[in-house]
Amino acid sequence: MNQETYRDQLVRMVQALVKPNNEVAVASDLANPSTVDQVKMFVDGNLEKRFEKLQKQLEFVAESFEDFDELLVKYISDVPSASYDSGTSDGDRMLQWLSRTQSPTPEQLDHIACQHARHAVEDQARRNRLKHVRFQELRSMNEQSLAELETNEQLRVYLNPIRTWARFITEELLDEDSQPPANVLFFANGNEVSTAVLELEGQALINELADYSPCTLGEWAALSQLADRDELADLCRDLADMGLVAFG
Amino acid sequence: MVPAIGYAIREQNRSILIDEPAVNAVEITFERADDPLRVERYVGDIDVDYISVHALKLSPGSPEPPAEHYLEALKAIAVENGAQSVSDHLGFTRDVHEGSEMGHFAPVPWTVPALDATTRNIDLIQDYFSPLHFYIENITYLFRLEGTMSEAEFLARLLKRTGCGWLLDVTNVFANATNFGFDGYEFIEHVMPAAPRVQMHLAGGFWDEKAEMYIDSHSHPVPDPVWDLYRHALRLGGDKVDAVFIERDQNFPDESGWRDEVRQTRRIAEQVAQQRFALAASA
Numbered sequence: 207m208n209q210e211t212y213r214d215q216l217v218r219m220v221q222a223l224v225k226p227n228n229e230v231a232v233a234s235d236l237a238n239p240s241t242v243d244q245v246k247m248f249v250d251g252n253l254e255k256r257f258e259k260l261q262k263q264l265e266f267v268a269e270s271f272e273d274f275d276e277l278l279v280k281y282i283s284d285v286p287s288a289s290y291d292s293g294t295s296d297g298d299r300m301l302q303w304l305s306r307t308q309s310p311t312p313e314q315l316d317h318i319a320c321q322h323a324r325h326a327v328e329d330q331a332r333r334n335r336l337k338h339v340r341f342q343e344l345r346s347m348n349e350q351s352l353a354e355l356e357t358n359e360q361l362r363v364y365l366n367p368i369r370t371w372a373r374f375i376t377e378e379l380l381d382e383d384s385q386p387p388a389n390v391l392f393f394a395n396g397n398e399v400s401t402a403v404l405e406l407e408g409q410a411l412i413n414e415l416a417d418y419s420p421c422t423l424g425e426w427a428a429l430s431q432l433a434d435r436d437e438l439a440d441l442c443r444d445l446a447d448m449g450l451v452a453f454g
Numbered sequence: 455m456v457p458a459i460g461y462a463i464r465e466q467n468r469s470i471l472i473d474e475p476a477v478n479a480v481e482i483t484f485e486r487a488d489d490p491l492r493v494e495r496y497v498g499d500i501d502v503d504y505i506s507v508h509a510l511k512l513s514p515g516s517p518e519p520p521a522e523h524y525l526e527a528l529k530a531i532a533v534e535n536g537a538q539s540v541s542d543h544l545g546f547t548r549d550v551h552e553g554s555e556m557g558h559f560a561p562v563p564w565t566v567p568a569l570d571a572t573t574r575n576i577d578l579i580q581d582y583f584s585p586l587h588f589y590i591e592n593i594t595y596l597f598r599l600e601g602t603m604s605e606a607e608f609l610a611r612l613l614k615r616t617g618c619g620w621l622l623d624v625t626n627v628f629a630n631a632t633n634f635g636f637d638g639y640e641f642i643e644h645v646m647p648a649a650p651r652v653q654m655h656l657a658g659g660f661w662d663e664k665a666e667m668y669i670d671s672h673s674h675p676v677p678d679p680v681w682d683l684y685r686h687a688l689r690l691g692g693d694k695v696d697a698v699f700i701e702r703d704q705n706f707p708d709e710s711g712w713r714d715e716v717r718q719t720r721r722i723a724e725q726v727a728q729q730r731f732a733l734a735a736s737a
Binding site for chain 1: 489490511518521527557558567570571596598667
C-alpha cells in the first residue's frame with residue numbers, strides 16, 4: 207500500500223460511514239476479530255450525536271414543522287456532514303435543504319430566515335472576533351460615553367460590526383406594531399443575539415452609519431442626507447440602549 | 455515532580471476549578487470554547503498553572519493536512535486563554551478537504567502509509583503551534599482495521615519520528631485492552647520510552663452487556679483498574695508527565711464527587727513522586 211491507496215481507502219471508508227446502513231462496505235478493511243456490528247455501533251453513535259446537535263440547534267425552526275424529527279432523520283440520511291462541520295454550518299445546510307426540498311409555507315420560511323440570520327451573526331462574530339470583543343468592551347462604557355455625546359467633539363460613534371438583516375414575510379414572528387414584509391436587524395448583544403424591527407427611516411440611518419462608522423457625531427451630521435445633528439444624537443441614544451452603537 | 459492536575463472544563467465543574475486546591479491545570483475542549491459570541495475568554499476566572507487546548511478535528515491520520523482555518527481557530531483559542539499545549543487524537547474524522555466528516559475519530563490502519571501520513575501531519579501541526587507543545591492521544595475504538603503492526607508499535611514509532619508528546623488516555627488503554635484482549639500495562643510499557651513528554655486523561659465508562667464491550671462514555675467515576683493503570687503509568691513516565699486531566703461528560707457528580715476525584719488523582723501522583731524520590735535517595 208502506498209499513499210495513494212491509503213488515501214483511496216480512507217475516502218472509501220468515510221463515504222461508507224457518514225450515512226446509515228453502509229457498514230458492510232468496510233468489512234474487508236476490518237482486522238480480526240472486529241465485526242460489521244461494531245462498525246455499525248460507531249456509525250449509529252455518530253449519527254445520533256449529529257441528530258441531537260441539530261435538534262438542539264434548530265429547536266426554534268422545529269416549532270414550525272409538525273414532523274421535524276422525521277425531517278432530521280431524512281436530512282442526515284441524505285446529506286453527509288461536511289469536513290470541519292462545526293458551529294452552525296451543518297444546521298445552516300439543513301435550513302437550505304428544508305427550503306429546497308420541503309416547499310415550506312411562508313410562516314415556515316420566516317422561521318428559517320430567522321434561524322439563518324442568527325447563524326449569520328454567529329458566523330460574523332467567528333470571523334471578526336476581535337471586532338466583536340472590542341465593540342462589546344466599548345459598549346460596556348456607554349453610560350459614561352453618552353453623558354459626553356454632545357460635548358465631546360472627539361467622541362466617535364461605532365456601529366455594532368456583528369449584524370445582519372433578515373426579511374420576514376408574515377406576521378408570525380413580528381410584534382403587533384410591525385407589518386410584513388419587514389426587515390429585521392439581528393445583532394450580537396454581549397453573548398446573545400438580539401433583534402430590532404426598525405422603520406424605513408431607521409433602516410436608512412443604520413445603513414448610512416454603516417458607511418461612515420466610526421465617525422464623530424459632527425462628521426455624521428455633516429454627511430447625513432437624512433437627519434440633523436440633534437436627531438442623530440437622539441438616535442444614537444436609542445441605538446446605544448439597544449446595543450447597536452458604542453462610543454470611543 | 456508532581457504533574458499539573460485538573461479537569462477538562464465543563465460548565466458543571468467551573469466553580470470547583472476556581473477554588474479546589476488539588477486543581478492547578480485545566481483542559482479546554484476546543485469545540486466547547488468555540489462560541490463565537492462569547493466575549494470573555496473561555497477559562498474565565500479560573501487561575502491555574504497549566505492550560506491545554508484539546509481538539510477533535512485535526513484528523514492527523516487523514517491523507518491531507520488539516521485546514522488552515524481550523525488551525526487558526528485553534529491557535530486563537532490557545533493564545534486567548536494562555537495555553538501551553540494543544541492536543542488531538544490519533545485517528546481520522548474526515549476523508550479529504552471539501553469532503554465528508556464522520557463526526558468522531560476512527561482508528562487508522564496501523565500500516566506504514568498511515569504512519570507516514572500521520573507523521574507528516576503532526577510535523578506540520580507542531581511547526582504551526584510552536585512553541586506550544588503538541589500531544590497525540592491514543593483513542594478508544596469499537597473496531598480495528600487490518601494493519602501490519604501493533605497499535606503500540608505504531609504509536610511508539612510515531613512519537614519517535616515526530617518528537618511530539620503523548621496524551622496517554624489511561625481509560626482508553628483500559629477499554630481497548632478489555633475489549634480486544636491485550637495487556638494494558640504492556641502497552642504503556644512499550645510506548646512510554648518513546649514519548650518525550652506526556653499528558654494523561656482519566657475517565658470512567660461502563661460495561662455494555664449487549665455489545666460485550668467497555669464503553670468509554672465519560673459518564674462514571676474513574677474505576678479502580680484505571681487508577682491502578684494510572685499509578686503504573688506515573689511510575690513509568692516520571693518527570694516526563696506534564697499534566698493529568700479528568701474528563702466527565704455525562705451523569706455529572708455533585709460538588710464532593712468532583713472534588714474527591716481530583717484529590718484522588720493528586721494523592722496518587724504525590725505518592726508515586728515520593729516513592730520515586732525515596733528510591734533515588736536510597737540509590
